[in-house]
Amino acid sequence: MSAPMEPFESQNKSDDDAAVIDSFFIETDAPPNPKDAPQPIIVKALKEPAPITRLFTRDITISPDWTPTLLLPADAKRKGINIKVYSPTSVATDGVRFSDEPGDVRNAGKILHNGSTTFDNHTGAIWYVACGLGTDGKASAPISLEYWSVTE
Numbered sequence: 001m002s003a004p005m006e007p008f009e010s011q012n013k014s015d016d017d018a019a020v021i022d023s024f025f026i027e028t029d030a031p032p033n034p035k036d037a038p039q040p041i042i043v044k045a046l047k048e049p050a051p052i053t054r055l056f057t058r059d060i061t062i063s064p065d066w067t068p069t070l071l072l073p074a075d076a077k078r079k080g081i082n083i084k085v086y087s088p089t090s091v092a093t094d095g096v097r098f099s100d101e102p103g104d105v106r107n108a109g110k111i112l113h114n115g116s117t118t119f120d121n122h123t124g125a126i127w128y129v130a131c132g133l134g135t136d137g138k139a140s141a142p143i144s145l146e147y148w149s150v151t152e
Contacts, residue, residue, distance in 0.1 A: 077152035
């Protein structure tokens, strides 16, 4: 059986919640003395992980009839690209022209049969088209192009 209830208003009606809550905000101790902290406080710099690089490679057979084609788009994190050109028919005057704009590629620099080049730190786009020193600038046969590119 439960205890009988006390008569109404005979209980302790004092409300001490405010004083208890205030005690949480009133600073009773002095702040710690900074001289007591271990000296010096060493902050170690975290080591950044090495960025992951990617290798892009491709072997393309270029038709002499193709219009300028994008080999690689612009890539701000590209480290470099190696390009090798060869003519399967061994025509020494056939090759590939390269430029960073499709409109400039017909008059751009070229790599002829068995030639290669490296573009270090080139981050722009690379366009290509087959070319020949004879036959009005058109290659006499399909040209093979290999490239290796490293980027982050």
